Amino acid sequence: MPERVEWREDGTASGSPCSPRFGDRQRSELGGLEQAKAVFLQGCGLPEAWAGQPQWCVLETGFGLGLNFLVTWAAWKADAQRPRLLHFVSTEAFPASADDVLRNAQTHPELIPFAEQLQHQLWGLLPGFHRLSFENGQVLLTLCIGDAKAMLREHNFEADSVYLDGFSPVLNADSRDVHTFKAVARCCRRGTRIATWNVEGSVCDALTQCGFVVKKVSGIAPKRDSLRGEYQPAWEPRKKSITEHRPTPARCIVIGAGLAGAAVAASLARRGWQVTVLDAASAPAAGASGLPAGVLAAHVSPDDSVLSRLSRSGIRVMLQQAESLLQTGTDWQATGVLEHCIEHARKLPATWQAGQALADAAHDWTTLATAEQLKHCGLPLDTPALWHVRAGWIKPARLVQAWLATPGVTWRGQSEACQLLRHAGQWQVLDAAGQMLAQAELLVLAAGHGSRALATSAGLLNPLALQPIRGQASWGLHAPDTAPAMPAFPVNGHGSLVPNVPLDAGMGWVIGSTFERDSHSRDIRPADEQHNFSKLQTLLPVAAQALACQFDRHQVQGWAGIRCATPSRLPSLGPLENVPNVWVSSGMGSRGLSFAALCAELLAARLHGEPLPVEQRLADALLPQYAKRHADALET
Template identity: 30%
Template sequence: MTDKSLHADIEWRDDGQPLSRAFDDIYFSSVSGLEETRYVFLQQNALPSRWTELGAGEKFTIGETGFGTGLNFLAAWALWQQAAPAKAQLHFISVEKFPLHSQDLERALALWPELQPLAEQLIARYPPLLAPGVHRLHFGPVSLTLVIGEASEAFQSLRLEDDSRDRLVDAWFLDGFAPAKNPAMWTPELFENIAALSRPGATFATFTCAGLVKRGLKDAGFVLKKVPGFGRKREMLRGELERIEPAQVTSTPWHLPEGQIYRGHGRMAAPPLLEGFDSAPVGAAHGRDQSRKQVKKVAVIGAGISGATTARALAERGLDVHVFDKGPQPGAGASGNDQGILYAKLSPKPGPNGDFNLHALIFALRFYREKCAEAAHFCGLLQLAQGEKEQRLQHQIGQWLERNKAEALARAVSAEEASAIAGLSLDYDGLYFPQAGWLQPQKVCTTLLQHDNIRLHFETEIEELTAREGGWRLHPRTGNGDFFADAAIICTANGIRQFPQTAALPLRPIRGQVSSVATGEQSQKLNTTLCGEGYIAPAHRGRHSFGATFKLKETATELREEEHRENLETLAGLLPEIAAEFSSQPLSGRAALRAATPDYLPMAGPVPDWDSLDSTYADLRKNRKFLIPQRADYQSQLYVLGGLGSRGFTYAPLAAEVLAAWICWEEMPVSNELTKALHPARFAIRDLGKNRKN
């Protein structure tokens, strides 16, 4: 969390159009911004003809400099609906240093009535806090990756330094304020990153013919052509990537499985698009890797929240998903409590933990509202500051939220205001999250697993995984024989370590007991979820859930009276009258095991060959800062999602999106820093750097 992300300072002209005060420049043509977009970016990239030639299920990616009002995105989306095959997918990647607040975005897009159905969807999903980093928004077959930050740095943050994973952009919209107004954006580093993210033959179009733009594009490997500009502009540029430079390894690639590297380095044949966009080819002629093995059938082991979100993410990408669980129904393990709290621990300092918590919460709030609203109760959540340290922390966070106009996500409240929101007297100030609340865990898992591409196999415990040519063989303990899949994903919490391939992962079991009690005369007044040193949710079916205990490394799951008393004592710190009311009532509950990692971030990614990882990067024991350009071997198409700890329902949706990106060769929904921070191999690499053996 940082104040580096400033927001657009808008001046509204008499004609209703927005102007940036920072750059003293307009966002789009005063003649017709929409027609300008269609001519400059859609037509000059030959998108109508290229999209009609896409195959079913094929994906097309657009990159953009300067999201601005989102007009280019909406125009592309509208054309996609008209021209693309039904099952094709559009991914739109855009960067923005000075994002518009939602109210300014809504006002600007109101200028285009024909785009309003799409604009309303964008505004509804627009991030409630425009925090620096990557924001992934889904609109059915269309996805938007909005990266908040300086353009060159933002594109750099998407690069994994692997050509086969980075080179995904088919067409570029080089937009933004004019170079004369904003020369700091149009840097050599920007063009270098654009080229590094481009497929061979990727096209571009831009409204400007400024010299620094032409030089930057040529130096990065693009060939250019001047064509008539829009309206009063005499000329503009279009062209495509002709020269491919291999990715430069600037950091040890321990996170990258050995994959296919683009082998077409050097000059390519004369680009066909410059001769006539109407006959522009797609597919192989534009550098698509037709030889890469495509994963079609996947096995997800585990039907808790990690398995359910993973299965749903892959099913929505068209994969054939089979989910295996030893229990009789979804969420039979740690995801089986009556009520689950949807919250995250915000931090005033930038860093992987704080950044992931924030982005995971924003993604999860939108995810559950769209995927399983009937199982989610968005009654709000109060995070109360019970100690002096927490009060100081929340004071900083509250100021940051206010400066960023993020009240839609959270805002600071006094004890008096918190009491009015909760419906009960509270002694502490806090942070109020109006869109958060609580979930019905098993119903969430069940709903997510209801998809035409998902097949469920309950009471089927997988006891062994065996690598085979082209995939994995799953051996059930009982059942109808082995099962074969192109890829396997292990999502079994502490059970992840039962497989030899993942036994090295440093997961720690944490016992947690939740208490349940019938609603009382006072407790029924509770209107919102409360969270502090413990938590309590509003009543559901005449009962409250509260707790939970935290017993590190304990693995027993029987109910304990002493932990019921512990939960009551914790609750008394929040609501002494309610705790007293509950103390005379019979308590029931449930104990289960969480699985946590040493750094309390989840694991989402591919599983390495541990011996190969150790030998390839052995020199890190001498100096952890050594640059070792080699890659280690990985378990082919084996992945893991786990270590969600006590925030599983907040973490799982975004972590599953990361996993889907690994499996489907997509742009990551988080920065490269967070991709590494979530990687299952990170602990082994850290141990090497500390010269420590497991």
């Protein structure tokens, strides 16, 4: 359940929030706005300190009701000298409900528009990292749900400002011990400013021990004093400064104009890069991303595997992108998705079960399908099935087009990359005739299975563990008697059905697709069409019966594309070993809609030393060398 907040009448619009767990008030009686500004914002020298900077990162221990984030966001929005990108990373062991966060802002009308946007994204806060995006991706909130020390160990970035949780050490000793401050110091650079209204002697001593130089300053009622300081250790920290090695945005070439490449281009362009996207086809999304419509739904496993956790992170980012860039009902629809578990009942993690601590957050993602949902699909009431709440369908090509329209991105078709050369610190991309197509300081390979040969051309010694996977989907237009037999939402589990998709010629349906390893053929095969129909008969017998006539009369259209997968079933995302300034984003298999946007943001974050959108160990599982080791293990 969300953390319980008690609201006490104090004459303000919302009341005064108190924490029953810690027996402490969560903000001052005056509403907390002046405290947030004076203690934290001004205590860290903001907004003056970030003026003219390309990006700024604030680390907060204790998100609480989000007031410090809202105040910082509002200050960024109002500042003409604001940085291009604002990162706000906050840990929280006991997240409050979205409604309580919004209620807390009612005392300050100027914050309500920001709080409403925040409330809209505060759902499904299971343990781990959650990346929330605002202002077209220029304000990024990374909520880290769990113990502060454990969450900070999963980070590798340098904060420019630190807001320390103000709970008393007596009430919340875990957030105030020296080990927590060591974890905070690990995320600081020399000169990082720190602020809190807690001036306990034990806090000052622990901060000093960890390398902070602190001093008491005048506080704001009802607190007489507050604390300010800087990270200036008397010793030389062992880690190398990330800030010193951040690349200055310049020119970048992305090879591949599908979901993976277009997403990378947009993420880098938002950070100031001039990106050229090259593709052999005459139009974007001509490969596997040209599927008429795809299903977006999380992967679920009893042990909440790496794949499951990454899929949720990816879907959260993809939903943000779809809401921001696409036309609802035409390009995509958040309908929910029913997963019909054909072979066996798919089990949810034990901690997600009703009555468990994570049940409410988990049910924002996935629950057991209801009898009404099963009946709507024409399935028996004892059918094992899941209901994915945050799910739906998307037209991948529309999303690719939207990403390629990002300012700073230039797309060039009929430009087949055949060879990569490094000359004078830049990468040159050559065509089959040896003519240079483009050159730039940074190169990203997002050409599906074609990334393997290009990586070898760039000098990679161990080939990328990428495998081509052919898929054929079937689609058609609804007849008057077929639409009533369709569910109102997509169904997957044994192939998939997107039942109602607005196509150029009218309302249609899409089913599929096949899964054929090591095939590059894009020919439409009648046998695959029948295979798709056979799977639909098992998945949704009523819908299959309604569409049988169209298959019998050969009124069905086909689409085929070549996906790319890795042995680990996870994407391949990261820099190539011993090949400078070349990255790869590929191997997303049949989950390109789940992974493309996340991988793009992860690539940009790793490149610039920013906070990662997922835990470090999850990000490391995507490194190309990890996929290679997995492939080698399978062979032995």
